[in-house]
Amino acid sequence: MDFRWELVAEYGPFFLKGTLLTIGLSLASILIGGILGLFIGLGKMTKRKLVALPFQWYINFFRGTPLMVQILLVHFGVVPLFMGTTNAIIAAIMALSLNSAAYIAEIFRAGIQSIDKGQTEAARSLGMTRGQAMRYVILPQAFKRMIPPLGNEFVVLIKDSSLAALVAAPELMYWGRAMQGQYMRAWEPYLTAAAIYLVLTLSLSFLLTRLERRLATE
Amino acid sequence: MIEVRQLKKSFGHNEVLKEINVMVQPQEVVVVIGPSGSGKSTFLRCINMLETITAGHVLIEGIDITDTKTNINQVRTEVGMVFQQFNLFPHKTVIENIMLAPMKVRRVPAKEAREKGMTLLRKVGLENKAEVYPDSLSGGQKQRVAIARALAMEPKIMLFDEPTSALDPEMVGEVLEVMKQLAKEGMTMVVVTHEMGFAREVGDRVLFMDGGVIVEEGSPKELFENPKEERTKAFLSKVL
Numbered sequence: 001m002d003f004r005w006e007l008v009a010e011y012g013p014f015f016l017k018g019t020l021l022t023i024g025l026s027l028a029s030i031l032i033g034g035i036l037g038l039f040i041g042l043g044k045m046t047k048r049k050l051v052a053l054p055f056q057w058y059i060n061f062f063r064g065t066p067l068m069v070q071i072l073l074v075h076f077g078v079v080p081l082f083m084g085t086t087n088a089i090i091a092a093i094m095a096l097s098l099n100s101a102a103y104i105a106e107i108f109r110a111g112i113q114s115i116d117k118g119q120t121e122a123a124r125s126l127g128m129t130r131g132q133a134m135r136y137v138i139l140p141q142a143f144k145r146m147i148p149p150l151g152n153e154f155v156v157l158i159k160d161s162s163l164a165a166l167v168a169a170p171e172l173m174y175w176g177r178a179m180q181g182q183y184m185r186a187w188e189p190y191l192t193a194a195a196i197y198l199v200l201t202l203s204l205s206f207l208l209t210r211l212e213r214r215l216a217t218e
Numbered sequence: 219m220i221e222v223r224q225l226k227k228s229f230g231h232n233e234v235l236k237e238i239n240v241m242v243q244p245q246e247v248v249v250v251i252g253p254s255g256s257g258k259s260t261f262l263r264c265i266n267m268l269e270t271i272t273a274g275h276v277l278i279e280g281i282d283i284t285d286t287k288t289n290i291n292q293v294r295t296e297v298g299m300v301f302q303q304f305n306l307f308p309h310k311t312v313i314e315n316i317m318l319a320p321m322k323v324r325r326v327p328a329k330e331a332r333e334k335g336m337t338l339l340r341k342v343g344l345e346n347k348a349e350v351y352p353d354s355l356s357g358g359q360k361q362r363v364a365i366a367r368a369l370a371m372e373p374k375i376m377l378f379d380e381p382t383s384a385l386d387p388e389m390v391g392e393v394l395e396v397m398k399q400l401a402k403e404g405m406t407m408v409v410v411t412h413e414m415g416f417a418r419e420v421g422d423r424v425l426f427m428d429g430g431v432i433v434e435e436g437s438p439k440e441l442f443e444n445p446k447e448e449r450t451k452a453f454l455s456k457v458l
Contacts, residue, residue, distance in 0.1 A: 121268055122305035122364075126319035126371055127295035136318060140309050 029096035037104025062102035092164035111142035225274035249421035298368030358389030
């Protein structure tokens, strides 16, 4: 197998552009999906069954159907519906956010429910409202426990953002496929893309481990 | 100060409290004793609505907390509670545990809350532990911090739910000492406990509960030395 480094070098600027967009897509989706996920998780936890039901089905739908289908639906259906025309980057961010929100919602719910009931009772017995107890007592503790599963979810999200290539969002995988199309070669584009994804996911894991250690109370 | 009228509490079909009537006077220390499962903890938790009340009324300083119009958070600032399992906030240092509620609920400035917190820590003998996390404290120290945390809201009533039951025997004394001090200062207290010595020494009145009712009540002297009911006698013969 001969590996043609000069082709990789030639595509370097495109890979760089693609990597930046991959990071951008992932960050935007983590942020939007995180906020959305918190509300969906809280919604699913409400005691009233009828209120919780739509949130439950949101999670069922986005976890139970392929992300690829969701991206195509958003790109060719949802975005044109609101904007008249479609936009690959917006569609990718939207689909990834909606999808990750479902998983993040479950992570939030599990995290919050893992905190002992006595914590809420102590906070409420001091006169705090439900919201204050959640904000100052439950969430900070739950958040610490949620870091490892959230880290997993973010790693998955970075990798899944490669599916945005399907709708021609010019992220990393898009340029990998373009390179393959231009030179009819497999190893150079895909090994390069794989290496870059690996650097991204490993850096993220490293950062999360550091964060986890900093939040330790002992 | 506290008036409990015909209080009933059920969990599903299981009736845990069957018509409880109690009056607690200002500065009175009422001790609740009884076998486990008698409903004494549930009774205590109904006083600040940590349990929803199935029927009846609970009045705190004349305010009916079972009334849906009552702001329960407001009432709870006047009613401190100490739990068997301490329930300190593990992500906050000792002093932060104490400062949190005054700052967020009463809007006390941080500096003032800290000074007040340090005064309370001195009172429970733990001013040197202000900056550590609860995980590094012993059980007795944790419970003393929990008492200081409740006192920081300057409550008029303190509820104690088996405050020494989760402690190693050698640590029970230091917690009871703080509670005795509090009683001496005139705090109105309702204490659920298995510490008969404490009940006898500090209690103004003792309630004996069994099967969801108050079987007998009286001064510690009457109740311990001259119990009238068979169930009280049977219980006391086991624990004394």
